[in-house]
Amino acid sequence: MIYLDNAATTLRKPQQVIDAVVNAMTSMGNSSRGTHDQSIQASMAIFQCRCKLMQLFHAPSPDRVVFTQNSTEALNIAINGLIHAGDHVITSDLEHNSVLRPLYRLEQEQNVELSFVPADKKGCINYDDFEALIRPNTKAIVCTHASNLTGNILDVKRIGKIAEKHGLLFIVDASQTAGVFPIDMAEMNISVLCFTGHKGLMGPQGTGGLCIADHVNIRPWKVGGSGVQSYSKTQPAELPTALEAGTLNGHGIAGLSAALDFIAEVGVDAIHQKEIALMQQFYDAVRQIDGVTVYGDFSTTNRCAIVALNIHNYESSAVSDVLAVDYDIATRPGAHCAPRMHQALETTEQGAVRFSFSIFNTEEEVKSAVDAVRCIAQQQ
Amino acid sequence: MAAKSYYILFANYTHGLALQALLKREGLESRIAPTPRAIQGELSCGMSLLVKEEHIEAVRACIERNQAVHHSIVEMENQIQPNRNRFC
Numbered sequence: 342m343i344y345l346d347n348a349a350t351t352l353r354k355p356q357q358v359i360d361a362v363v364n365a366m367t368s369m370g371n372s373s374r375g376t377h378d379q380s381i382q383a384s385m386a387i388f389q390c391r392c393k394l395m396q397l398f399h400a401p402s403p404d405r406v407v408f409t410q411n412s413t414e415a416l417n418i419a420i421n422g423l424i425h426a427g428d429h430v431i432t433s434d435l436e437h438n439s440v441l442r443p444l445y446r447l448e449q450e451q452n453v454e455l456s457f458v459p460a461d462k463k464g465c466i467n468y469d470d471f472e473a474l475i476r477p478n479t480k481a482i483v484c485t486h487a488s489n490l491t492g493n494i495l496d497v498k499r500i501g502k503i504a505e506k507h508g509l510l511f512i513v514d515a516s517q518t519a520g521v522f523p524i525d526m527a528e529m530n531i532s533v534l535c536f537t538g539h540k541g542l543m544g545p546q547g548t549g550g551l552c553i554a555d556h557v558n559i560r561p562w563k564v565g566g567s568g569v570q571s572y573s574k575t576q577p578a579e580l581p582t583a584l585e586a587g588t589l590n591g592h593g594i595a596g597l598s599a600a601l602d603f604i605a606e607v608g609v610d611a612i613h614q615k616e617i618a619l620m621q622q623f624y625d626a627v628r629q630i631d632g633v634t635v636y637g638d639f640s641t642t643n644r645c646a647i648v649a650l651n652i653h654n655y656e657s658s659a660v661s662d663v664l665a666v667d668y669d670i671a672t673r674p675g676a677h678c679a680p681r682m683h684q685a686l687e688t689t690e691q692g693a694v695r696f697s698f699s700i701f702n703t704e705e706e707v708k709s710a711v712d713a714v715r716c717i718a719q720q721q
Numbered sequence: 722m723a724a725k726s727y728y729i730l731f732a733n734y735t736h737g738l739a740l741q742a743l744l745k746r747e748g749l750e751s752r753i754a755p756t757p758r759a760i761q762g763e764l765s766c767g768m769s770l771l772v773k774e775e776h777i778e779a780v781r782a783c784i785e786r787n788q789a790v791h792h793s794i795v796e797m798e799n800q801i802q803p804n805r806n807r808f809c
Contacts, residue, residue, distance in 0.1 A: 372734065373733065373734040373767075373768075375755065376753050376754055376755045376768050381753055381768075384734045384738060384768075385738060388734070388735060388738040388739070388742075391735065392742075402739075403735060403739055404733075404735045404736060404739070404790070567733070568733075568734065568767065569731075569732065569733050569734070569764065569767035570732070570763070570764055570767070572763075573763065577732060577733060578732075579732040579733050579736070580735075581733070581735055582732070582733040582735070
């Protein structure tokens with residue numbers, strides 16, 4: 342089987358991740374719930390993971406690294422905890438539903454106003470649009486670091502400067518870039534960085550979180566057990582406890598911590614270079630095949646290792662199904678939870694077949710995928 | 722006179738583990754322990770760092786020097802002899 346759906350989740354994890362999860366599941370107590378060895382082991386493993394994430398993303402301190410189940414939960418916490426009735430938010434056409442749906446709900450239920458920076462047919466934006474859309478009641482810019490559909494990157498440092506200039510909160514969805522691109526919260530002026538653990542970070546599913554800049558105060562959306570301040574009627578105010586009601590996924594976080602060690606050993610730049618080389622090999626070949634349409638901006642290698650395409654006018658789901666059944670190649674078809682980006686690319690009806698590469702893919706696998714696309718395109 | 726221990730209290734485990742890591746880096750001894758109910762106050766339950774009397778001044782200086790996050794430091798007389806026969 343050739344797995345090319347790494348933008349959905351990285352299937353192949355470093356062996357040390359698997360070992361760490363197995364070890365945690367046979368030895369770990371509940372973190373923040375006691376001081377016997379097993380509980381402290383859990384608390385320590387989670388604390389160490391916070392420290393590694395703090396270093397990776399240049400977060401202010403370990404206690405401002407909050408764990409969640411995934412990016413969607415992190416984005417819900419950030420958006421619902423910071424945006425209030427009457428606020429105006431600027432976002433983009435590149436967004437995933439994990440950004441769009443929380444914003445649409447606030448629009449419907451709390452009269453929050455939304456503006457979208459439009460994307461062109463290549464999925465590119467004009468950065469001046471962010472500044473042009475600012476109103477007196479603009480509270481925040483919420484946007485992705487990279488499109489999960491095309492792999493196009495947004496220049497978050499540039500957007501962060503606009504947010505800083507106008508005193509806006511800047512919430513970034515790093516689902517596709519964490520672990521693959523250097524992210525510096527301080528340099529990029531990011532107020533809240535939302536990430537998932539199971540994609541580029543190569544950790545287990547059910548891990549993710551948010552890193553919160555100093556002086557950003559997010560109202561918790563869930564409250565409950567914390568292991569501390571048990572007689573208080575309210576959720577403890579101190580981070581990370583304020584936003585982490587309930588038992589954490591300690592087993593998963595132990596795996597994520599091991600994955601962060603792997604990334605530190607190999608290097609974010611080396612991982613990105615390997616993935617981009619595989620993507621380029623695939624793109625250079627498929628773009629020359631008659632009947633293949635590739636979407637997105639490939640004028641730069643400063644992008645995620647994603648190639649979205651269609652073959653003739655075939656249903657993208659049918660193409661992906663043939664790839665899976667006849668060629669044993671895993672891809673993702675359909676709408677990719679990015680409705681506005683499909684509108685921009687004019688692929689709302691057809692969807693697109695997404696090939697996404699990881700450090701563990703090989704040139705031989707890419708060649709097989711190219712051959713499969715060629716065969717399907719030639720079967721008229 | 723009974724020996725004294727010093728409990729450093731925290732709002733949460735993350736703050737406690739961060740201070741323990743700092744003390745360890747500076748070669749200062751501490752041990753994670755459950756917080757005695759009598760001194761929990763509004764914190765109620767959670768972990769503390771237990772520091773022996775002979776180390777507490779160095780620990781206080783370290784906290785001051787690094788502006789380390791913590792709730793308070795509470796002195797307590799030891800109720801149980803640490804060298805007791807554990808099977809008695």
